Amino acid sequence: MTETGRNTQSHGELLLGVMGDPIAQSKSPLMQGAALQALGLSGAYVPLHITPDKLGDAVQAIRTLGFRGVNVTIPHKVAVMEYLDRLDSSAVDVGAVNTIVNDKGILTGFNTDGIGYVRSLKAEAAPDLTGTRILVIGAGGAARGIVSALLKEQPALVLIANRNEERACQLADSFSSRGSIAGAGMDVVPGVLGSMDIVINTTSVGMYPHMEDMPIDPAGLHEGMIVSDLIYNPLHTRLLTESLKRGCTVHGGLGMFVYQGAYALEYWTGLEAPTAIMRQTIADCLGQVPGK
Numbered sequence: 188m189t190e191t192g193r194n195t196q197s198h199g200e201l202l203l204g205v206m207g208d209p210i211a212q213s214k215s216p217l218m219q220g221a222a223l224q225a226l227g228l229s230g231a232y233v234p235l236h237i238t239p240d241k242l243g244d245a246v247q248a249i250r251t252l253g254f255r256g257v258n259v260t261i262p263h264k265v266a267v268m269e270y271l272d273r274l275d276s277s278a279v280d281v282g283a284v285n286t287i288v289n290d291k292g293i294l295t296g297f298n299t300d301g302i303g304y305v306r307s308l309k310a311e312a313a314p315d316l317t318g319t320r321i322l323v324i325g326a327g328g329a330a331r332g333i334v335s336a337l338l339k340e341q342p343a344l345v346l347i348a349n350r351n352e353e354r355a356c357q358l359a360d361s362f363s364s365r366g367s368i369a370g371a372g373m374d375v376v377p378g379v380l381g382s383m384d385i386v387i388n389t390t391s392v393g394m395y396p397h398m399e400d401m402p403i404d405p406a407g408l409h410e411g412m413i414v415s416d417l418i419y420n421p422l423h424t425r426l427l428t429e430s431l432k433r434g435c436t437v438h439g440g441l442g443m444f445v446y447q448g449a450y451a452l453e454y455w456t457g458l459e460a461p462t463a464i465m466r467q468t469i470a471d472c473l474g475q476v477p478g479k
């Protein structure tokens with residue numbers, strides 16, 4: 188076994204981290220630290236402040252220092268791809284990497300954001316997405332990963348509505364071979380809400396400190412519908428509060444954060460992630476009771 192990229196699993200010393208700029212605000216070290224402890228693994232998950240000009244050196248250092256893997260966050264998710272040896276299809280689909288796995292010096296990039304979201308949605312709100320009609324509000328980076336993962340669940344329709352209609356159509360076009368998918372402007376939303384099973388807000392509308400804002404008029408939301416919001420600050424957005432009043436099942440953004448990290452931990456360790464402890468740790472940190 189070489190010094191670089193050694194299989195830390197067999198040695199019990201697991202070096203992990205998260206690269207970003209800035210990084211001090213990241214909750215990943217707290218969550219992953221709690222997970223390592225719960226699994227009884229010795230090692231560390233550390234915040235790594237890496238500026239864009241040092242990204243190439245930092246990726247090489249994963250090999251040199253024998254890190255088993257790292258998460259990658261803003262602003263490096265796209266730029267990091269050129270420094271990796273391999274890209275998993277999850278990263279190719281999304282065009283961004285949030286997780287790197289080091290196998291004996293060979294670095295593979297994954298994207299666990301979209302699959303993390305879908306695992307959370309299925310675990311917490313909608314166990315079977317087959318045949319469902321899904322409205323995705325927003326067409327940014329998060330929407331891309333989510334749409335890619337949703338299409339694997341064989342929904343009847345994924346409709347993307349965005350403020351910038353062209354961006355929604357481009358996103359839909361790029362996945363048109365993978366299922367029934369269309370893009371539109373926000374003007375279509377009132378007319379289609381009644382026929383949707385699931386609505387997912389992937390925009391930042393409603394996020395702290397603009398907590399009174401909502402991405403859509405909730406008047407069209409109906410009983411039995413699932414309303415999901417990627418935002419986790421606050422844990423419960425105004426959109427979710429209004430949805431609850433109308434008899435909808437609601438799903439917040441905390442689960443996505445937990446499960447994107449859970450997948451990463453599982454890729455690094457081969458062990459099932461302690462998701463309940465990870466969720467509780469973050470919910471405690473945010474000072475609120477964990478949601479479903």
Ligand code: NAP
Nearest residue numbers: 325326327328329330350351354389390391417440443444
């Ligand atoms: P992004 O790439 O910048 O995309 C932002 C999206 O929001 C675009 O569709 C944009 O529409 C729309 N938008 C922004 N401001 C708007 C406004 N005032 N009115 C209407 N639409 C607006 O951002 P992202 O990376 O996809 O992140 C989006 C959200 O997801 C953020 O709130 C982020 O916190 C959340 N998120 C959560 C998790 C999690 O773990 N729970 C993970 C990733 C992201 P245009 O195209 O028209 O500009």
